[in-house]
Each structure stands twice: as C-alpha cells, then as structure tokens.
Amino acid sequence: MFERVLIANRGEIACRVIRTCRRLGIRSIAVYSEADRDAQHVRLADEAWPIGGPRPAESYLRGDAIVEVAKKSGAQAIHPGYGFLSENTDFARACVAAGIAFIGPDPASIEAMGSKSAAKALMSKHDVPLVPGYHGDNQDSAFLAAKAREVGYPLILKPAAGGGGKGMQIVREDAAFPEALATAQRVALAAFGDATMLLERYVEHPRHIEFQIFGDRHGHVIHLDERECSAQRRYQKVLEETPSPFLTPDTRAAMGAAAVAAARAVNYVGAGTVEFIVGPAGDFHFMEMNTRLQVEHPVTELTHGVDLVEWQLRIANGEALPLTQEQVTSHGHAIEVRLYAEDPEQNFLPGSGKLQTLRLPAPSRHVRIDGGVVQGDTVTIFYDPMIAKLIVWDEDRPQALQRLREALAECEIEGPKSNIAFLERLARHPAVVEARIDTGYLDRHLDEFVSGQAEPAARTLFAAATAALLHDEAQLAANPADPHSPWAAADAWRVGHAGKRVLALTRGESRFEIEAYGHAGDYRLRHGDSSCEVHGARLADTSLSARFDDEAERFGLRANAHRVLLHDDAGQRWRLDRAAAYAWASKDAAGGNQIIAPMPGRIVLVKAKAGDTVEEGQELLVMEAMKMELALKAPRAGTIESVSAAQGDFVEADAVLVRFDA
Known part of the structure; x- marks a missing residue:
C-alpha cells in the first residue's frame, strides 16, 4: 500500500x-x-x-x-x-x-468519456441505450438548428465538455432555439473552455438514476447498484438515495449490466458512475459517465458496508477488486442531502461569511456527517458554498426519511443563510415521501418548498415568546447582584398594577410585538387580536413544554438573547430574531433607483447602457459568483443614468452597478 x-x-x-x-x-x-x-x-x-x-x-x-x-x-x-x-x-x-x-482511471478512459459527444458515439457501438439526438462535430448554428428540428422538440442542449448541469438549456420550439444556443455556448465556454454542444430529445418527467461502477487492472468490472438522484433544482442534485424506490429488480439488473458494459468499453479502472435518464415507463438511456468518485457516494457505502475511497487506493496500488458481482449485497436505505450556505428565499443566492454557530447531529449508526468546516470557520466566495453532507441510514425508506427529518431538526447555522428549512420541507413533501418526484418537479413546484413571505401562526409566536421570557428570567436569576432583592425579579411587577412586558420578534421584513404578563412559566400573552394563557412552561436545551389555553404541547426549539429557532406542529422551521421592543425603522425605498452586486463576483454580460429605457424585471447584467450565474434585473421601469461595470470586471459585494434616473 x-x-x-x-x-x-x-x-x-x-x-x-x-x-x-x-x-x-x-x-x-x-x-x-x-x-x-x-x-x-x-x-x-x-x-x-x-x-x-x-x-x-x-x-x-x-x-x-x-x-x-x-x-x-x-x-x-x-x-x-x-x-x-x-x-x-x-x-x-x-x-x-x-x-x-x-x-483514478487511466487518462485514455477520462478522455473517452470527457466529451459527451464522443462518449455517446462510443456507447452506441457497445449496445448501451441512447436518447435520440445529435452529437457530431459540426457546430454551425444553422446546422444545429436544422438538427434540432430533425431530433424534434422538446430537446435539451448540453455542453459536450460539461458536467453538473451547467449550461444546459431546454428548448421547446424553433423560435427559442437561437437564444438558448447562444446562452449554452457562452456558459460552456466560460466554464469548460469549450462551446461544443450536443442535442438530445428531452424526456418529459424523467428520473435520474446512476450506477456506481468499479474496475481493476485484472479485468474485473462490477457495479454496486444504483443511486436515485431525481430530486434536482436546475440540474443540481438536492437529495440522493439508494436503493431507488422506482426500479424493479429486472430494470435494476438491465441497467447494471449496461453500466458495466459502458465501463468495459473504455477499459475502466477505479471508481466511476454511469448516469441514466429513465422514462416514466421504465425505459432507460445512457446520459454520461463520470470518471471519478461522486459527491453522493456515502449512500452506497452505508447500504453496502464498504469504503469506496479505500477501494480506490487499493485498486490504484494494483490490487484486485475485493468483491465479485455475485458478492455485492445491499441492506437498508440511505439518503443524502447537502447543507449549503445559500438563501432559498432569494433564488438560492450563495452566501459567504463566518459560521458563528454550526450545530450538527452527533454521528451514529444512523447518521453520518461529512463536512469540511467547523464553527468559527468562514465560507469564502471563491469555492462551492457547501457546509456539510448529511447522510442517514435505516432499515427501510420510511424510517430513513424520518431519520433525515430528525437529523435536520438538530441542525443550526448562524452567519450566512442556509438551506436547512428548504431541506426540511423537501423531506416532508408528499412527492418525495411517495417517491413521485422527477428531475423537473422542484423547478415546476418550487413555491411548495420555499416558505416565501409566510408568517407564523399565533400559537408559534406565543411559543417563541414563552421561550424568550423563560430564557431571560433564567439569565437574570443566574446572575443577580442580590438574589433576595426585589429588583432581581423578572416579572415586570409595577406598583398598583400587573407588570407588562413587550417582546419584539422579527422575521425578514415582518415584526411581531407580543404583550406579556406574568412570570416563571405562567403568562398571559397577546398579539394583535389573538391572546393565550400559558401555564406550566418549562424550557430545556432543545425543547419547550407548556399548556397553551389548557392544551399541552411540546415544541422543539432553541432560544438565546438574540433569536428563537423552533419547529411548529407541522415540522416547519421558524427563525424569529429578537429586536428592541420600541424601535422600528422603516425600510429605505431608495434601492429602487439602483442595482447593487448581491455578492462578490465577475460580470460576464452587460445588456444595457446609459440612456436605455427599460422595463421592470428586464435582465440588465449577468454576474458569475460561487460557481453560478446570477441575472441582475431592473427593479422598476425607467431610464438608466449610468452603468458602472463592464464585461469581465470583478466587483465587490454591495457595489453599485447600475443607477436609474430619479
């Protein structure tokens, strides 16, 4: 070794x-x-x-x-x-x-699969099923447009040298083809240095299922079953699991055989993944081969009891595969999600900054954490904003999903915004629970997974207020100058009348003021027209139990002097920040006269100039930051006074890029 x-x-x-x-x-x-x-x-x-x-x-x-x-x-x-x-x-x-x-594999194998076009040509010679399309060398725009009509709509444009869905464009009619082609070529050239495109018939409502393959230098090639990766947003995988809840034993066997045939076609050595598009009827087609370990490999490790990195090391050292195909067995069900520093409420804008708080569930037989940062580290602007991978395992899929929900509920990230609440909604959504999801489902129904401007119910607000009151009382009781002094009491007592406290909680632009009377776990609370009697409230490290109007209820939550993080009875995560009770500043509306950079990045396209008249929502610049393109649009209709950035410029966060006439 x-x-x-x-x-x-x-x-x-x-x-x-x-x-x-x-x-x-x-x-x-x-x-x-x-x-x-x-x-x-x-x-x-x-x-x-x-x-x-x-x-x-x-x-x-x-x-x-x-x-x-x-x-x-x-x-x-x-x-x-x-x-x-x-x-x-x-x-x-x-x-x-x-x-x-x-x-990893030999250079010749990487080269053979590095171009999607060449890979598909090779697969067609080895009877690996393909989607109808064009993957030739002629990249003339008019020729590609003619080929698009020949292949038929809907179709998908893919960068031949690409990966991870970057640059892909779905086209449904002739009129949309030229602009989609230009966009795909521009992204491909910037990301991969190669604007070569291939065309494929777009399979409606497809699933994305990949097979883990391994080869050695002794002529052995096997697969370690599949991973279902159909939960995607803009072609980026969001949730991966094994085994696939969709495949039948016969389809699994046929796809596994095709994956091994694809690997043998390039004399593959080491770890790789053969990816398939699977139609609603179970028909499958070769999509591409990734000549490396995949991000989602832990789910295969948990269900098969192997260490794929150890296999990589041993095979690179000349050893034979430790198992034959007949010896490969799978047990239980595993699911992986990725915790990102991003803001789902702002179109998943990547974030950066110091991780002031990073709490993750303790590793166990059922929970695995693969991370590269700890609390106090900084998520930088230069790389992918992934914080950690959360992988769960249990005996079957329903139990694994419940493990995932429990593990996500234990996660807390402060500093940059995160996608934890989005993942929690994903893990509870009927389309995921019932295994009905396809690769386009999230994009078609994104509003079902992003809370948007939803506001917490009154009971949720009262639970948060109760937790904040108990936290404050405990802090004061723990550190009084004189524990017997009446001034150490935290009940807001006043001469002649019951004491009233006002708690202010905020969520985004929304502010909630709760009037509170009482102390020590017994309170009378009011918010607007709603009121509640709380009795017997007790606050633990991660939970609150109390009787709300004589209904006993337990909330999973954490409270401190700055915020309350809790889950309601539907499993919805709410973060409510604490604010000064009598201070509230109105939002500055001046932002409607300018476009600012949401984060550091590079300007890749400028579509407007000073003097142009534009409509609200019109795309004016395209910015590349943290491995994705961001379209910057006009906040209102009007005339542009100045554009302060040119194509290729690197700009800092909050830099003013476009100004409008007042």
Whole structure:
C-alpha cells in the first residue's frame, strides 16, 4: 500500500479522503490556497503545502504546482477527489509522467468519456441505450438548428465538455432555439473552455438514476447498484438515495449490466458512475459517465458496508477488486442531502461569511456527517458554498426519511443563510415521501418548498415568546447582584398594577410585538387580536413544554438573547430574531433607483447602457459568483443614468452597478 498520498482538493472531500488514509496508516499530504490557510483539511492532514492564490485558477486548478508539491513531499500517489482536476486528462497524464500514481482511471478512459459527444458515439457501438439526438462535430448554428428540428422538440442542449448541469438549456420550439444556443455556448465556454454542444430529445418527467461502477487492472468490472438522484433544482442534485424506490429488480439488473458494459468499453479502472435518464415507463438511456468518485457516494457505502475511497487506493496500488458481482449485497436505505450556505428565499443566492454557530447531529449508526468546516470557520466566495453532507441510514425508506427529518431538526447555522428549512420541507413533501418526484418537479413546484413571505401562526409566536421570557428570567436569576432583592425579579411587577412586558420578534421584513404578563412559566400573552394563557412552561436545551389555553404541547426549539429557532406542529422551521421592543425603522425605498452586486463576483454580460429605457424585471447584467450565474434585473421601469461595470470586471459585494434616473 502507498505510504504517502497527496489529496489534490479541499473542503469536505479532502477531509473524507484524509480520514480513510489515516485509518489505513497512510500519511496524508494536503495542498491549500491563500484562502484556505486555516481550513479544516489543512489542519486534519499530516502535512500541508501552499499552491497559490485564492481563486481556483490560481491554486487548485494548477496541475503543475500540485505535481511539483507531490515530488517535493515524496507523495507516491495523488487522489483528485471530485471537481477541480479530477477529470482532467492532462493532469492525469502529468501524474503518470512524473512517476506518481493517479488515483483514478487511466487518462485514455477520462478522455473517452470527457466529451459527451464522443462518449455517446462510443456507447452506441457497445449496445448501451441512447436518447435520440445529435452529437457530431459540426457546430454551425444553422446546422444545429436544422438538427434540432430533425431530433424534434422538446430537446435539451448540453455542453459536450460539461458536467453538473451547467449550461444546459431546454428548448421547446424553433423560435427559442437561437437564444438558448447562444446562452449554452457562452456558459460552456466560460466554464469548460469549450462551446461544443450536443442535442438530445428531452424526456418529459424523467428520473435520474446512476450506477456506481468499479474496475481493476485484472479485468474485473462490477457495479454496486444504483443511486436515485431525481430530486434536482436546475440540474443540481438536492437529495440522493439508494436503493431507488422506482426500479424493479429486472430494470435494476438491465441497467447494471449496461453500466458495466459502458465501463468495459473504455477499459475502466477505479471508481466511476454511469448516469441514466429513465422514462416514466421504465425505459432507460445512457446520459454520461463520470470518471471519478461522486459527491453522493456515502449512500452506497452505508447500504453496502464498504469504503469506496479505500477501494480506490487499493485498486490504484494494483490490487484486485475485493468483491465479485455475485458478492455485492445491499441492506437498508440511505439518503443524502447537502447543507449549503445559500438563501432559498432569494433564488438560492450563495452566501459567504463566518459560521458563528454550526450545530450538527452527533454521528451514529444512523447518521453520518461529512463536512469540511467547523464553527468559527468562514465560507469564502471563491469555492462551492457547501457546509456539510448529511447522510442517514435505516432499515427501510420510511424510517430513513424520518431519520433525515430528525437529523435536520438538530441542525443550526448562524452567519450566512442556509438551506436547512428548504431541506426540511423537501423531506416532508408528499412527492418525495411517495417517491413521485422527477428531475423537473422542484423547478415546476418550487413555491411548495420555499416558505416565501409566510408568517407564523399565533400559537408559534406565543411559543417563541414563552421561550424568550423563560430564557431571560433564567439569565437574570443566574446572575443577580442580590438574589433576595426585589429588583432581581423578572416579572415586570409595577406598583398598583400587573407588570407588562413587550417582546419584539422579527422575521425578514415582518415584526411581531407580543404583550406579556406574568412570570416563571405562567403568562398571559397577546398579539394583535389573538391572546393565550400559558401555564406550566418549562424550557430545556432543545425543547419547550407548556399548556397553551389548557392544551399541552411540546415544541422543539432553541432560544438565546438574540433569536428563537423552533419547529411548529407541522415540522416547519421558524427563525424569529429578537429586536428592541420600541424601535422600528422603516425600510429605505431608495434601492429602487439602483442595482447593487448581491455578492462578490465577475460580470460576464452587460445588456444595457446609459440612456436605455427599460422595463421592470428586464435582465440588465449577468454576474458569475460561487460557481453560478446570477441575472441582475431592473427593479422598476425607467431610464438608466449610468452603468458602472463592464464585461469581465470583478466587483465587490454591495457595489453599485447600475443607477436609474430619479
């Protein structure tokens, strides 16, 4: 076995590889950018070396710098993780040329599958089912438009060199094709350096199901069953699970055989994933092959009792696969979701900043956490804003879903906004519970998963107020100057009348004022026209129990001096911030005269200039930040006074990009 392995990646996957290396007695070597000096993968590794500036192109995409560190550090092998250089043929070849093992497939296999067009041509020769389409070299716009009519609508445009859904465009008619093609080509060129497109018939309401495959240098290729990845938003996976609740044993066997055939077609060695589009009737078609480990590999590990990174290391060291196809067995059901620093209420805008609070459930037989940050770390603007992967396992799917709900309820993130509440709604939604979801369901029904401007019910507000009152009383009782002094009492007592306290709670732009009388768990509360008698309230670390108008109820919550985080009886998560009781500033409406950068990023397209007359909602600029494109639109109709950014400019957060005439 290797003695020294360099991990050419960062964050969660680097930490995950390091843990397996440590268990196997392998010395782990990390690399890091200027932005990652204090990152967890740097702290967890046995040694770590700097490789450049904060942006990926200055560090983690510099294959030459990484190979040089491998030589200097004495690394015998390089594990690329996923993303960055994991599917870069030139990097794999550079490792081999330097006499360093690349823990992945041979460069020729990566090259064969690196182009979707070439991959589909190859699969057609090995009887792997394909979706009708065009994947040739002629990229003339008029020719592609003619091919689109030939393939038939609806169709999907895909960057041939792409991955992760980036740049994909669904087209339903001739008139929309030119603009969709231009957009897809622009995104593909910026993201992959290659604007080559392929066309495919778009399968309506498809499922996305992938098979984990593994090959060794002894001629063996097997699969470790499937992962259902149909819960997606804009082609990005949101929830992954195994086994698929959709597949029959016969379809599973046929797809597994096709996945192995695809791997054999390129003499595949190591871990890979063959991805299929599956129609509502169970028909399946090859989509692409990822020549690396996948983000969602833990669900396969939990149901099959294996360590896929250990398999990668052993196979790269020349060992044979530890199992035959007949020995592969699966037990139970596993589900994975990813916790992101993003704001679902603002179109999933990625976030950044210090993780002031990061509480995650304790790892157990049923819960696994794969993370790359801890409380106090910073989510930077330069990389993917994933905070952690949450993976659960249980004997069957209903129990696994309940484990997921319980684990999500234990999560708390303060600092950048997060998608936890979105994931909680996802885990309870009937389409997910009943396994009816397809790859477009979330995009079609997004309002069902995002709370928007919904306001908490009166009972929820009263529970939050009760928790805040008990918290304040406990704090005062714990630290009085004189515990026997009447001034240490927290009941708001006044001479001649019962004391009244006013609690102010806010959620976004909404403010809720609750009048409170009483103390020590017995209160009379009022908000607007609603009132409630609370008795016997007791606050624990993560729960509140009380009788509300003589109805006993328990809420899962956490309260402090700044906020109350609670779940109502439907499992809905509410965060209510505390505010000064008698201070409330109105929102400044001046923002309607300008467009500001929502976060640091690069301007990739400017669609307006000074003097233009525009309509409300018209797209004026396109900005690239944290691996996604953001369309910046006019806040109102009017005339543009000035545009302060040009294509290619890197702008800071809150920079004014466009001003309107007053």
